[in-house]
Amino acid sequence: EAGVTQSPTHLIKTRGQQATLRCSPISGHTSVYWYQQALGLGLQFLLWYDEGEERNRGNFPPRFSGRQFPNYSSELNVNALELEDSALYLCASSGIYHSGNTIYFGEGSWLTVV
Amino acid sequence: DAKTTQPTSMDCAEGRAANLPCNHSTISGNEYVYWYRQIHSQGPQYIIHGLKNNETNEMASLIITEDRKSSTLILPHATLRDTAVYYCIVRPINDYKLSFGAGTTVTVRA
Numbered sequence: 001e002a003g004v005t006q007s008p009t010h011l012i013k014t015r016g017q018q019a020t021l022r023c024s025p026i027s028g029h030t031s032v033y034w035y036q037q038a039l040g041l042g043l044q045f046l047l048w049y050d051e052g053e054e055r056n057r058g059n060f061p062p063r064f065s066g067r068q069f070p071n072y073s074s075e076l077n078v079n080a081l082e083l084e085d086s087a088l089y090l091c092a093s094s095g096i097y098h099s100g101n102t103i104y105f106g107e108g109s110w111l112t113v114v
Numbered sequence: 115d116a117k118t119t120q121p122t123s124m125d126c127a128e129g130r131a132a133n134l135p136c137n138h139s140t141i142s143g144n145e146y147v148y149w150y151r152q153i154h155s156q157g158p159q160y161i162i163h164g165l166k167n168n169e170t171n172e173m174a175s176l177i178i179t180e181d182r183k184s185s186t187l188i189l190p191h192a193t194l195r196d197t198a199v200y201y202c203i204v205r206p207i208n209d210y211k212l213s214f215g216a217g218t219t220v221t222v223r224a
Contacts (some may be wrong), residue, residue: 019168031210042214043158043214045212045213048211089155090158107156107157
């Protein structure tokens with residue numbers, strides 16, 4: 001069974017551009033989570049999608065946005081890129097929302113802003 | 115706002131058991147204890163979780179004290195590939211997210 005898959009693995013963008021990162025959850029999972037891990041820092045919660053709706057977001061500016069598609073895959077968009085957006089972006093998924101349901105992570109997408 | 119305390123780092127000899135402690139003295143009855151690990155530059159890998167009882171799976175064992183204020187993750191036979199940052203996370207039943215702290219950097223030495 002495939003795990004959480006993310007694409008692209010690496011992405012290089014110029015400051016001011018937009019980046020789009022994609023995530024396919026584990027089959028049967030309806031919740032998708034996005035986290036940011038800047039170099040040397042901890043994982044910071046970004047966004048949570050469930051059943052196509054944004055359920056909650058972390059302390060990030062509105063230029064971080066995303067959506068979840070009917071097949072439960074998701075994309076994260078980062079507009080007006082800044083140098084400090086350079087980070088590992090992790091997508092995770094879980095089954096029907098309950099904290100007893102394990103959250104599984106993908107391998108991440110490295111975004112470098114130059 | 116991590117609710118757990120873990121040692122910053124620890125070393126372990128290859129082939130020996132690695133015992134990773136975690137304090138969560140303010141845990142409440144509806145909070146799970148989760149363990150993840152992150153090998154350098156990879157996504158966090160789920161290890162195990164528990165509510166009250168001790169748990170065991172193919173990767174590790176989780177021992178939770180009777181008062182639930184602390185727990186220990188046991189890797190029975192550590193290998194070099196177990197070198198990683200290990201995160202102990204307390205997750206409320208009604209919480210949708212995982213709050214990661216700094217974790218414990220475990221280095222397995224040959």
